[in-house]
Amino acid sequence: MKIFGDSERRKNLLEYSEDTIATRQDETIELIKKLTLEAQSYLENGIDTTGLTDELKRIRLWYEITSDGVFINTGSIQTHRNLETSYKIIRELLIRTTARKLSLDNYYKSLANFRNEIDSLYQQEILYRFSSDSAVLMRYVERLTVVSQEIKPIDSSLKKTLINISELQPTVNLLVTKLAASIEQIELFQQRLSANTFKRSSNNLGGPVTYSRPFNEIITFSMIKAKLSFVFYVKNEMGKIVQLCILVIVCSVFLFNLKRNVQRRNLLNSNAPENLVLKHPFLSALFIVLNIFQFFFIDPPFIFSVLIWILTGLSMTFLLKNSIARYWLVAWLILFVLFLFACFDNLILQATRSERWIMVVLSGVGVISCTTVIVNGPRIQLKEKLLIWFLGFAVLMQVAAILSNVYGRYNLSKTFLTAGFFNVVLAILFYWALQFIIRGLALTARVYNKPDRQLFNINFDPVSGKAPPIFYVLLFVGWFALFARNFYASKFISDPIKNFILEKRTIGEFSYTIGSLFEFILILYVSGIISRTVAFFAAGETTTQESTGRKRGLGSWLLIIRISIISIGLLTALAAVGVPMDRLTIILSALSVGVGFGLQTLVNNLVSGLIISFEKPVSVGDIVEIGKQSGVVKSVGFRSSIITTSDGANVIIPNGDLLNQHLVNWTQENPSRAVNITVAVAYSTNLEQAIKILKALPGKDERILAIPEPTVMIRQFTGSSINIQLFFWVKNINDSEAVKSDIFLAIDSAFKEHSIGMPLYNKNDS
Secondary structure (H helix, E strand, O other): OHHHHHHHHHHHHHHHHHHHHHHHHHHHHHHHHHHHHHHHHHHHOOOOHHHHHHHHHHHHHHHHHHHEOOOEOOOOOOOHHHHHHHHHHHHHHHHHHHHHHHHHHHHHHHHHHHHHHHHHHHOOHHHHOOOOOHHHHHHHHHHHHHHHHHHHHHHHHHHHHHHHHHHHHHHHHHHHHHHHHHHHHHHHHHHHHHHOOOOOOOOOOOOOOOOOOOHHHHHHHHHHHHHHHHHHHHHHOHHHHHHHHHHHHHHHHHHHHHHHHHHHHOOOOOOOOOHHHHOOHHHHHHHHHHHHHHHHOOOOOHHHHHHHHHHHHHHHHHHHOOOOOHHHHHHHHHHHHHHHHHHHHHHOOOOOHHHHHHHHHHHHHHHHHHHHHHHHOOHHHOOOOHHHHHHHHHHHHHHHHHHHHHOOOHHHHHHHHHHHHHHHHHHHHHHHHHHHHHHHHHHHHHHOOEOOEOOOOOOOOOOOOOOOHHHHHHHHHHHHHHHHOOOHHHHHHHHHHHHHHHOOEEEOOEEEOHHHHHHHHHHHHHHHHHHHHHHHHHHHHHHHHHOOOOOOOHHHHHHHHHHHHHHHHHHHHHHHHOOOHHHHHHHHHHHHHHHHHOOHHHHHHHHHHHHHHHHOOOOOOOEEEEOOEEEEEEEEOOOEEEEEOOOOOEEEEEHHHHHHOOEEEOOOOOOOEEEEEEEEEOOOOOHHHHHHHHHHOHHHOOOEOOOOOOEEEEEEEOOOOEEEEEEEEEOOHHHHHHHHHHHHHHHHHHHHHOOOOOOOOOHHHO
């Protein structure tokens, strides 16, 4: 028995051990299959190495095109515009290649991890411990064979992909290194070129030609580079471009509505200067928005800026063609054409003798044209005399361009040439953009003018047409910023400013930049303006409906809309400055402490404002009585509400008082109101006749409701008279006093006609 028991125990232990091993083997095999399937899915959704190879070929091709004139076919002169354009293109290529490098490295790392994990599972000892039962062993071997056949294609594909990526990585790394080195070399070229700005860079204009290249070949590669820089920039800034289009549409719709209101109210005659901004609303919107919004595009390629200037210039020309003197319109067209030639010349990226002669001719025409306008122009027709100074400055710049070109300072000559024309054309564009903005705001202030409300805190002078000084300051700053872009030396000022604005600073665990602080303030300011504008126009709509007795629902929800705008603005501003949303709990905790120490009244009024907005015990336009005050609800604000009394005074009442005190709302359900009129007649009066006369009078007034019917009742016998009461309903409470007065007159006239006497007042009757 003992031997049998030991044998059974050993047998059971062996079976338990084999079962445990089989379970672990199953788990390991399932894990291998799971990892293999994940690797297969990752391979199917991973990087397309063929597509990446094609993209790298395109990047190398773009690099070769960009290198023309910088690293190859350099000629005798390096140009600022060529270096700047090439720098922006190669920087974009470097960003793209670096992104592909990171994704490729991460992809290779993930695949290698899959491979290592699968290999480590294959090497586990548990897989190679076999059962003593031959039948179980055969089934296990068959299963391993099936799993191996299932995994083999995936494993082969995984190995092949790893090999392809490992062969592709050196190519990508080499390209990244090459692009980074090219950028550093271009920066060095730019520094050298800037240091030698006033030194001779070529022979005099009449001297021997040291380098020759076909002019059409230079134009071809210049246009290709311009196209590349433009396409790259548009793709990167597509969000801003969409915002620009939306802003143009919104501004157009606003100007169309403004034009319709001006025409309906006949505020302007056909010759009024303010009509200029409403002449073609879409072109005006395009002109204004492009002039302002171009500053939101950071470091654009030159061709992108040129496109904006062409659109604004053509829009302005079309808007002014019948609105300014013909002489000055022709002068503008000549300057604009010369400006376009200067822009085209600035797109040429390599110097040739042919281009240098074209530059001399262009500068000479500019000197003659600007001088002619200065000397012969009828200044009495010129509203802004400052334009003469810009023209004079352009003449000086073109003379300097000619002299620099003749004596071999090519880059300096092109800088003077372009800056001279840019100076005067951009000044004109900004000046007229300023005029359009001022006239548009002035018209808006007139159309939506209210004696007790003001949308713009600006003092417009429609007689002199002068804008506030701050507008001229902004005009000069904008003009100077665009003008300074033509000089490479401006980078010595702009780059430190950019670094100061974009440099990250840390306070504890919180990081921020000066730029993010500016964004924070700007977003809050814009949110406040939008909230105020919504309140202004909503209040105007409510007031418009008061006379008809119909109230609009917007007034009731106005506070919620304004709070939503401010809340969204605050959250957006906090996100812009980099405050995590989880940190808001700290701010809320601080606010709760502030409430506990002394903000109870403020919070009570704010919460009461929300309750008023949701429950609507009172709405904008309602006629209410609260305490000793009565009047029309003008607005329901965050903390308080405003009631306009019958004598025109505005009474500010905290929202908490509106809910805590007894509030009488005369117009919550409907605008009608009951009116009682008591009339005293003599004892000799035929009462039935008097009642009949009084009952007929309300039916003659359309402002009085027919249902409920007016009623007449005898109320009291006094010592000298009989008091009769007339009761009726007025459709609109705003008309109640006027109706009451008219009924008094009608009663007096009717009683006199029917010889019904009314006794003199006796103090004993009261």
